[in-house]
Amino acid sequence: MSNLRSFEGLVTVREMPLRGMITLRGDTEVMTAALKSVGFELPERGMCNGAVVWMSPDEVLVQCPHESVGQTLAALQSATQSMHALALDVSDTRTVFEITGAATREVLAKLAPIDLRSAQFPVGKVRRTRLAQIPCAVWLREESAAEAIIFRSVAEYALGVLQSAAHPQAAVGYFASNKM
Amino acid sequence: MLILTCPNCGEAKDETELHAGGEAHLKRFGPGSSDADFEAYLFERENPKGVHFERWHCAPGCGKWFHAARCTMTNEVFGTYSAQTTEPPENIKDAITAKRPGWHWRQFS
Ligand SMILES: [Zn+2]
Numbered sequence: 001m002s003n004l005r006s007f008e009g010l011v012t013v014r015e016m017p018l019r020g021m022i023t024l025r026g027d028t029e030v031m032t033a034a035l036k037s038v039g040f041e042l043p044e045r046g047m048c049n050g051a052v053v054w055m056s057p058d059e060v061l062v063q064c065p066h067e068s069v070g071q072t073l074a075a076l077q078s079a080t081q082s083m084h085a086l087a088l089d090v091s092d093t094r095t096v097f098e099i100t101g102a103a104t105r106e107v108l109a110k111l112a113p114i115d116l117r118s119a120q121f122p123v124g125k126v127r128r129t130r131l132a133q134i135p136c137a138v139w140l141r142e143e144s145a146a147e148a149i150i151f152r153s154v155a156e157y158a159l160g161v162l163q164s165a166a167h168p169q170a171a172v173g174y175f176a177s178n179k180m
Numbered sequence: 181m182l183i184l185t186c187p188n189c190g191e192a193k194d195e196t197e198l199h200a201g202g203e204a205h206l207k208r209f210g211p212g213s214s215d216a217d218f219e220a221y222l223f224e225r226e227n228p229k230g231v232h233f234e235r236w237h238c239a240p241g242c243g244k245w246f247h248a249a250r251c252t253m254t255n256e257v258f259g260t261y262s263a264q265t266t267e268p269p270e271n272i273k274d275a276i277t278a279k280r281p282g283w284h285w286r287q288f289s
Binding site (some may be wrong): 115 | 188189190191192193194196197239240241242243244
């Protein structure tokens, strides 16, 4: 996709290229088996293991290259055939913004009502919350890199609030990683 | 600020991350019930100053419902528990008793 949006401030905000995303729903047993069939593992509650994002006790978001989403979806669907489960391609529903830089925790903490101190929010954790007024899943990929998964229809809003939170003159310096 | 921990996703959420779902443990009276029962189901609600039981929705979050027991006067939270129950579990009732001896709410105490 061309025209990926980005912004440079306290952090770098970058819209990620189109990514394959599949919603998989079922109980733990069903999801574990289905994920195994495509070479993935069910993450711990509230965590993301890179490919798979924990969404709720009966839902995960499977991420894969956009080119192979059809193939992965077909594999998940055949693995869950005749089971009480759902696998659905939602790639076009969502947009991902990558947030990188020492102020990553700080910028997110300005927008989401969540405790982003490292003891409460370790690397690898994912939290469904709100970013200002829109639903969002925040994944802390590394100590100073996060991904915000939001609905595509409100991507412009997300970029706007991220821009004001990451305004170069809006530093707070609350977190140890970003002490001034 | 009211902070409730969703028992489904385990996250501590402030009330702006939750949706209030009204009184907990209502028994539905539908077709075939008496007018009095139906009216009570629709309209009669507790409005206590003190211990109260409520339904909350974890939205934007894991999308599940859960129950919470709190004090409407102090906002003290006694605990949260599964929505898959028709009455407060023992550990929640014990937690309330420890803080508010002699409490009662509808048929529970
Ligand atoms: Zn939840």
